[in-house]
Amino acid sequence: MTVRRGALIGCGFFARNHMHGWAEVEGAEIVAVCDRDTAKAERMRADFGVPHAYGDAEEMLRTEKLDFVDVVTTSPFHKQLVELAARHGVAAICQKPFADTYADAEAMVRACEAAGVPLAVHENFRWQRPFVELGERIAAGRIGKPVYARISFRHAFDYYANQPYLTEVERLSLMDIGLHLYDLARYLVGEVETLACRTQRINPIVRGEDSFTSLLGHVGGATSVVECSAFAKYDPDPFPETTAVVEGTEGTLELLRGYRLIEHHAGSSFETNVDVEVPAWGAKPWQVVQRSVAAFNRHFVDVLNGKAEAQPSGAHNLGTMALALASYDSAASGSVIRMSEWR
Ligand code: NAD
Secondary structure (H helix, E strand, C coil), rough: CCCCEEEECCCCCHHHHHHHHCCCHEEEEEEEEEECCHHHHHHHHHHCCEEEEECHHHHHHHHHCCCCCCCCCHHHHHHHHHHHHHCCCCEEECCCCCCCCCCHHHHHHHHHHHHCCCCCEEHHHHHHHCCCCCCCHHHCCCCCCCCEEEEECCCCCCCCCCHHHCCCCCHHHHHHHHCCCCHHHHHHHEEEEEEEEEEECCCCCCCCCCCEEEEECCCCCCCEEEEEEEECCCCCCCCCCCCCEECCCCCCEEEEEEEEEEEECCEEEEEECCCCCCCCCCCCCCCCHHHHHHHHHHHHHHHHHCCCCCCCCCCHHHHHHHHHHHHHHHHHHHCCCEEEHHH
């Protein structure tokens, strides 16, 4: 089997999940890691037995013979790093938010297309087991044609402890979790025609919005509600679970807290536990997220080997970026945005 040679760029908080995920995947190997903070790069190299650590991505791409890079920095660095990979003819995975602006995201897609290399956005929510299961059941026609969905991520977990930069950003909830939830809405229900969004800043320690509620009108007539709050008090706190309901013409799929998936039909229902085993390297409550990272990585090896289109690709993620960015316009103006007219 060909083993694809990869390098990870950005050795911070979330990158450890990527590294553990790569260690589980056959057909790819991380041969180098890079961080501007060389102490972080060296620690990652030592912890995961990686041959080389770099402080400069350009030097790494000049030196190493790579098939792909896995970019796990925060968004301000994504464009320069993805374009660097494209210049070297190397495929790229880019963490979300793909970019801070639509123009930057378009430029990244163009650069990779021109170089003829795959570009995937590390959109792991759709790779979480509950959503893989929902997607498969919808695709199999078990609930008929989806007509209504609600996708919800509400908690008060202090996720700023691991990601302190989030308290400083002007665009918080939509560009952090909103992108994941909009990707799910497109994946489960289809493309979006109209969008109306309200945002709220509730927690005084953050600069941006930490809550939003959106109403989406989908092509073909379905409606969905996408909602998120990082200051919603529940006991026990449900972080990092996303709950969802998708109603179709023939039945309903209801994903409840505790990873309980209930499929309803007229006069009957059955329940499936869609939780996953905690990986040996992982810990609760992160298990579903951690397994989704490994699943995404496994999928990307198929992309590199020409067996699959990236789910999602950079080009597909432009539509998700558009929804998140249009949501700010809707929230500011109080208007409904027709996506074909946005920008
Ligand atoms: P972090 O700040 O902990 O780590 C980012 C690292 O990138 C830092 O160590 C920084 O020094 C390094 N870096 C920045 N620019 C660089 C450059 N040009 N070259 C080399 N290294 C560079 O951030 P994090 O919390 O790990 O988040 C990283 C990304 O992952 C963010 O975009 C975040 O939104 C995303 N994230 C995704 C999920 C998910 O579930 N998909 C969860 C958490 C974070």
